[in-house]
Amino acid sequence: MTPRPIIEVRDLDVGYPGYRILDGIGFDVYPGEVFGILGGSGCGKSTTMKHMIGLLPLLGGSIKIAGTDISLARGEERVDLLRQIGVMYQQGALFGSMTLLENVRLPLDEHTHLTRHQRDMVALLRLRLVGLQGFERFMPSDISGGMRKRAAIARAMALEPRVVFLDEPAAGLDPITSAELDQLILRLAKTLGITFVMVTHELASIFDTNDRVILLDKKARGILAEGRPAELRDSPNPAVARFFRRNAEASP
Amino acid sequence: MPAPDASASIDLSVVGDSASPRTLRLRGRLDKCTVETIWTRACQALPRSGDVRIDAAELEYLDGFGVALLHDLTQIQRRRGGSVSIHGLAPDQQAFLDLAELDQDLQTPSPRPPERSFPQLVGLRTTELWHDARSLLTYLGSIVAGTATAALRPHRTPWSEVFERCTTAGAFALPVVSVIGFLLGWVMGFSAAFIMHDYGADTLLAALIGPAMVRELGPLMTSVVFAARSGSAFAAEIGTMKVNEEVDALTTMGLDPIRFLVVPKIIAGVLMTPLLAVFANVAGIVGGALVSRFVLDQPLVVYTNLLRDVLTPTDIALGMVKALVFGALVAGIGCIRGLQTAANPTAVGKSTTSAVVTGIVFIAIADAILAMVVQVLGI
Ligand SMILES: Nc1ncnc2c1ncn2[C@@H]1O[C@H](COP(=O)(O)OP(=O)(O)OP(=O)(O)O)[C@@H](O)[C@H]1O
Ligand SMILES: [Mg+2]
Numbered sequence: 001m002t003p004r005p006i007i008e009v010r011d012l013d014v015g016y017p018g019y020r021i022l023d024g025i026g027f028d029v030y031p032g033e034v035f036g037i038l039g040g041s042g043c044g045k046s047t048t049m050k051h052m053i054g055l056l057p058l059l060g061g062s063i064k065i066a067g068t069d070i071s072l073a074r075g076e077e078r079v080d081l082l083r084q085i086g087v088m089y090q091q092g093a094l095f096g097s098m099t100l101l102e103n104v105r106l107p108l109d110e111h112t113h114l115t116r117h118q119r120d121m122v123a124l125l126r127l128r129l130v131g132l133q134g135f136e137r138f139m140p141s142d143i144s145g146g147m148r149k150r151a152a153i154a155r156a157m158a159l160e161p162r163v164v165f166l167d168e169p170a171a172g173l174d175p176i177t178s179a180e181l182d183q184l185i186l187r188l189a190k191t192l193g194i195t196f197v198m199v200t201h202e203l204a205s206i207f208d209t210n211d212r213v214i215l216l217d218k219k220a221r222g223i224l225a226e227g228r229p230a231e232l233r234d235s236p237n238p239a240v241a242r243f244f245r246r247n248a249e250a251s252p
Numbered sequence: 253m254p255a256p257d258a259s260a261s262i263d264l265s266v267v268g269d270s271a272s273p274r275t276l277r278l279r280g281r282l283d284k285c286t287v288e289t290i291w292t293r294a295c296q297a298l299p300r301s302g303d304v305r306i307d308a309a310e311l312e313y314l315d316g317f318g319v320a321l322l323h324d325l326t327q328i329q330r331r332r333g334g335s336v337s338i339h340g341l342a343p344d345q346q347a348f349l350d351l352a353e354l355d356q357d358l359q360t361p362s363p364r365p366p367e368r369s370f371p372q373l374v375g376l377r378t379t380e381l382w383h384d385a386r387s388l389l390t391y392l393g394s395i396v397a398g399t400a401t402a403a404l405r406p407h408r409t410p411w412s413e414v415f416e417r418c419t420t421a422g423a424f425a426l427p428v429v430s431v432i433g434f435l436l437g438w439v440m441g442f443s444a445a446f447i448m449h450d451y452g453a454d455t456l457l458a459a460l461i462g463p464a465m466v467r468e469l470g471p472l473m474t475s476v477v478f479a480a481r482s483g484s485a486f487a488a489e490i491g492t493m494k495v496n497e498e499v500d501a502l503t504t505m506g507l508d509p510i511r512f513l514v515v516p517k518i519i520a521g522v523l524m525t526p527l528l529a530v531f532a533n534v535a536g537i538v539g540g541a542l543v544s545r546f547v548l549d550q551p552l553v554v555y556t557n558l559l560r561d562v563l564t565p566t567d568i569a570l571g572m573v574k575a576l577v578f579g580a581l582v583a584g585i586g587c588i589r590g591l592q593t594a595a596n597p598t599a600v601g602k603s604t605t606s607a608v609v610t611g612i613v614f615i616a617i618a619d620a621i622l623a624m625v626v627q628v629l630g631i
Contacts, residue, residue, distance in 0.1 A: 115292075128352065128358065
């Protein structure tokens with residue numbers, strides 16, 4: 001028996017008001033998996049993700065997260081829904097005027113009734129889980145790009161979300177740091193049961209971490225293929241195979 | 253792993269109170285919803301010393317909040333010379349706990365930096381002030397050098413940028429400068445009018461308004477407006493570029509940030525403040541004229557004739573020189589504060605504020621120095 005999907009996307013029209021990029025796409029994400037959204041530059045990956053995290057109104061169709069339709073949720077229900085998801089933005093989007101600890105503690109300050117000490121403990125644990133022990137007092141400007149991404153993951157996980165969205169986690173990182181980040185994501189997914197939805201280009205990262213992927217295409221205005229990365233690589237569809245091959249040639 | 257459920261609960265009980273080691277039994281779900289209800293209670297259930305066993309065999313669910321609680325308990329007991337051992341966890345819970353490294357404290361960083369004594373504070377502030385003054389001077393030097401180079405090699409100056417700045421910092425400031433100048437002249441005239449009338453000096457208002465506006469208030473007020481409108485904008489703009497490493501990018505491309513970013517703004521400041529001051533002066537004089545005409549009831553020609561007599565070309569030149577000096581100072585300080593911005597977003601706010609404050613302070617200082625020079629030269 002397959003488990004109930006945690007995210008259900010149905011007939012989703014992707015795009016901005018007056019500018020549609022993709023027509024009626026649909027897919028499911030299951031609890032605990034690392035799900036990849038792939039595709040060429042400008043094919044609407046980031047836009048799809050913006051729809052999924054409720055930043056951008058849907059042009060059509062529906063998205064359900066943990067059974068709640070995100071475009072119908074209002075008020076209290078919407079806040080509850082937002083607490084189920086965490087987002088790591090491409091540049092980290094850490095608040096520059098706060099230390100790492102304060103960054104991670106911020107959602108806890110807002111959404112829990114724990115004491116200051118207890119919130120500190122939870123935030124410190126998050127930072128330890130992403131390997132940033134000892135950097136709690138650092139400002140975001142005083143750490144490296146890879147560390148910033150890890151801190152951003154720690155913040156995204158602060159409220160124990162069920163789904164964490166990652167926009168291009170590998171962008172701007174060297175292959176080794178990027179591989180470490182992959183390992184971290186895998187470990188968090190497998191041990192904590194967190195579902196990850198990630199937008200990425202990095203082929204190595206896709207094969208290492210992603211359980212399933214969808215491949216978006218601008219010309220086809222939809223999903224070109226869906227499945228395990230290894231299956232797609234051997235796909236008979238030349239357009240699909242080309243994406244994986246060309247990427248493989250491009251990466252060192 | 254089952255989904256969190258708001259109705260779920262956690263149960264904490266102490267098993268066999270006199271037994272050693274003391275055993276705490278956790279039953280149910282230890283997660284973000286339930287942890288608030290038992291955190292304090294769990295800490296109180298720890299014995300004053302000795303080892304503690306936690307029986308977690310009936311723990312259904314454990315998340316990061318729960319692990320943080322277990323960390324806290326372990327840490328407290330370790331400080332008391334005891335230890336906490338956790339038994340009966342499910343394999344996935346155990347794996348999570350292994351990641352969390354319970355045997356190492358989560359260091360709560362000390363909340364505030366160490367207190368400093370009063371003499372230490374005085375010393376610290378003094379050195380800060382000294383460093384600030386030195387860095388201001390250094391930048392001032394390189395700006396003067398940069399501007400001089402620009403004057404010698406005008407083809408290397410980005411003139412389109414200069415033009416752009418003149419528009420935003422100069423032309424767009426015209427309404428506010430004119431309105432303030434007019435009100436200044438009007439208010440000054442109005443306050444003086446009644447006393448002048450009492451002393452029979454109804455015809456002499458121009459002798460007050462003319463020199464006061466042209467020599468002193470026009471340039472001063474124009475540069476204060478310039479500091480608030482443009483000095484702050486220069487600092488914010490360059491500061492943001494600094495935060496985004498754009499200034500570094502310029503440097504590594506072999507482009508001098510001073511020539512590229514600072515010189516156009518200085519040129520704009522030097523060109524625009526005197527021109528703006530002219531408008532302020534004219535508006536102020538018009539304000540005075542209205543008071544003379546309608547409050548003191550004098551024909552307009554009385555005002556204009558006297559104005560022609562009391563206003564010398566030296567007055568006008570002096571006013572222009574002042575405006576020019578103030579404008580250069582304000583633009584330069586705005587740029588310097590921008591370049592001094594530290595690499596974080598709050599710093600941009602700080603340097604914007606300090607651009608305005610330092611700008612106005614320097615206007616006051618320069619004004620005092622110029623007043624003395626004028627005194628000595630007998631202008
Ligand atoms: N704010 C916006 N308003 C209107 N159109 C936009 C906006 N942002 C992006 N687009 C357009 O939407 C299309 C898809 O952009 P999107 O950012 O989703 O691409 P992407 O797949 O994430 O590409 P990349 O891999 O380069 O990040 C692009 O053609 C872009 O021009
Ligand atoms: Mg994108």
